[in-house]
Amino acid sequence: MRALHQTELTGPSRMCLVTDAPVPTAGPGEVLVRVTAAGVNFADVMQTRGTYAGGPRAPYVAGFEAAGEVVALGARVSGLRRGDHVIGTGYGAFAEYMVLPAAGAAPVPAGWTGEQALGLVLNWGTALAALRIGHIAAGETVLVQAAAGGVGQAAVRLATHHGATVIGSASPDKHDVVRALGATHALDRNADVGAEVLRLTANRGADLVLESAGGDAFRAALAATRRITGRMVVYGMAGGEAAISNRELDFTHPIHLIGLHMGTLAQEAPDLFTELMAELATLIAAGVYPPGRPTVHELADGPEVLAALEAGATVGKLALRP
């Protein structure tokens, strides 16, 4: 089958198209799907550099997220049948076929294509989880970092839906997108985001901060979070690692700091994961969560797409067509 092979963990340039990759076999609890659309995520970029914790070692077939049709069932799979259209995450999504763990495979919403369903778990699920564990409440101010990205766009829409005032940070050329999604303010991610948020909130800070930019932006997000009652949910590190000391948490930034990883959430809190998926289904039925409109590229263009994502040069959800 056709697949994108990562040969070394030195970045997207070491990813190449092969035409003779073996079709994988579904093991116990797994299904084999014919991939109709693969989602591109920042995690794919991290994986190409070996910085995604627990990811595969090179060489490997790249890609974590795909939508597709179930074509074979492994042992001990219940609730799924051949011909079902599902969306899920596993290893080897940038290929014509991939194996998905059956437990994490969600149905593609009725009437939606696979492309439209991309991001259901990794973008909308992550955004909703961040808002839930960050205890969003109507009337609060929410800062969303990387607001024009895959997760960011979903977060802006959902926070607005929850009745929050949303401040989105992003590169300036993406600000129209951020405002169109419902954000009241769009901030230049290269400006002093902490100071800007304090200015916009009469020095109180944001009640909830969704932080995935990492690096210096992590420090800015700390400064932007309201002291004592403010919550900051950390689920990414696009700009690199950052640290906070116990001294800072005590004296400078006495805030609620919350970590989030969707894979860990699904594993450690399966009831919460199920609740989140059910809530997304309700939001889809209500039209709050519309069918996705990813920018779709050919499989062979994967390395360039990942390089653009790494450079912060993309807007919204990206997909590859196998």
Ligand SMILES: NC(=O)c1ccc[n+]([C@@H]2O[C@H](COP(=O)([O-])OP(=O)(O)OC[C@H]3O[C@@H](n4cnc5c(N)ncnc54)[C@H](OP(=O)(O)O)[C@@H]3O)[C@@H](O)[C@H]2O)c1
């Ligand atoms: N923990 C989880 O379970 C989980 C699940 C899904 C995603 N994530 C994380 O959530 C974040 C968003 O993921 P995504 O797939 O939707 O990606 P994305 O937001 O579409 O792309 C990343 C964006 O981050 C911004 N960014 C800020 N500083 C950056 C830097 N130094 N280098 C590169 N980009 C920078 C860029 O937007 P601007 O230029 O507009 O700022 C870039 O477009 C990622 O950090 C990802 O790892 C975590």
